[in-house]
Amino acid sequence: MTKYQDNQFFINNTLTRSKELFAPLNPPHVGLYVCGPTVYGDPHLGHARPAVTYDLLFRYLKHLGYKVRYVRNITDVGHLESDADEGEDKVLKKARLEQLEPMEVVQQYTNRYHEAMNALNILPPSIEPRASGHIIEQQVMAEKIIEKGYAYESNGSVYFDVLRYNKDHHYGKLSGRVLEDMVSDARKLGRQEEKRNSVDFALWKKADPAHIMRWPSKWSEGFPGWHLECSAMSKKYLGDHFDIHGGGMDLMFPHHECEIAQSVAATGSDAVRYWMHNNMVTINGQKMGKSLGNFITLEELFAGSHELLEKSYSPMTIKFFMLQAHYGSTLDFSNEALGAAQKGLARLMGAVNALDKMEPGDAGSFNIGEFEQNAYRAMNDDLGSPVLIAHLFDAARYINTTLAGNDSVSANDLEELRRLFRTFIFDVLGLKQEGDRETEDLSARLVELLLNIRLEVKKKKDFELSDRIRDELSEFGIVVKDKKDGFEWEFGE
Ligand code: ZN
DSSP states (O other): OOOOTTSOOOOSSSSOOOTTTTOOOSOOEEEEEEOOOBOSSOOBHHHHHHHHHHHHHHHHHHHTTOEEEEEEOBBOSOOEEETTTEEEEHHHHHHHHHTOOHHHHHHHHHHHHHHHHHHTTOOOOSBOOBGGGGHHHHHHHHHHHHHTTSEEEETTEEEEOHHHHHHHSOTTTTTOOOHHHHHHHHHHHTOOTTSSSTTOEEEEEEOOTTOOOOBOOSSOSEEEOHHHHHHHHHHHHHOSSEEEEEEEGGGIIIIIHHHHHHHHHHHSSOSEEEEEEEOOEEETTEEOOGGGTOOOBHHHHHHTOSTTOSSOOOHHHHHHHHHTSOTTSOEEEOHHHHHHHHHHHHHHHHHHHHHHHOOOOSOOSOOHHHHHHHHHHHHHTTSOHHHHHHHHHHHHHHHHHHHTTSSOOOHHHHHHHHHHHHIIIIIISOOOOOSOHHHHHHHHHHHHHHHHHHHHHHHTTOHHHHHHHHHHHHHTTEEEEEETTEEEEEEOO
């Protein structure tokens, strides 16, 4: 694998940030691992944010010519209700409640997840491994860690020895947590059980008699600890060292911190060159949670069937809304914000259609070369999709002005503009046309018809009716600007 760690890049936590992130190299291979969903429930907003973030990264790297092997796992075993190796397995609990075989639960929600991802036009990963399909790899890794002296067996379970590891390495370097604080917090809680220290985490858990997801091992019949699957599967498919590991901010600790410790303990060095974390979604300023009644699934969003929703929002509206924020910022969902995203998206798609109707003429006022540079600069600066979108809106404004006859475009520029506009909207941002073209064209023709009638109305000095037409159109998000010799209109932002 070609190294490119000289370009320190887009990490919103520990490493240096550089604007020259994707300095064009001869296309090397890039290994990308992203923690995928634990499949025990309907896909929801919390699933969409990482999916959109890493889809953007995957698409952009590919657009730049990198050969990307994108591994996104499915967690189907070992994710317990609490991070402290306690509680019921999430999949198993769902299986018990729905009286299904655990693998039926896994299949059902994996299918649902894929459907939602498809609707969002998220590219499938290159490999989508399941934790339960890699039990042997996880056992081998646990054994290796025991061999190196960083894990121990206790009563049929295997635990990672965090204190021992921290003597030689640094536990907490990703999240910035301090081990002494964690140890003293744990002591206050008084938990001890079979671990040497409460901060130790499970690599293998001996199964209770009632626990039906179990596999034989040299230690006991049991199941792997949640953190181990990602270390074992990334190693299997991307090697001991790979480029980028992504996931939600909520996974930074303990999940990713533990992944680092496991890899370092097993191989002696860090597996991951760059960590990348997407931020969380809030709803009307609140954290999303079932107990708060604001837990919205993607299916509910697409159908508008949750009581907090004023209407339905299309998958591309959701995607565009997420892309309008930087992946590292929190993102607040509200009907107002989604409505604005819907209008913005309609404006961009309107400009895509308008590009087809434009005729070349004299050179215009828009600098295409500068637009191209700005667009790449935005993306190269920590995947700056909001800045890219702002540049696309500038281009859209120029496209609409030109189509209305108030600016012009040369043949070369028109070709370039068509290419760039489509590349960034469809290939890089991963948006797609949703409405049918004919309906959109018909709407545009109807708006033109109404506005032409309005001109005649104005000539007859019926200003009341003329204002009414303008005001009612504005309620549909159509902005009308009167000109000396006619009018201009566009979908408002
Ligand atoms: Zn993971």
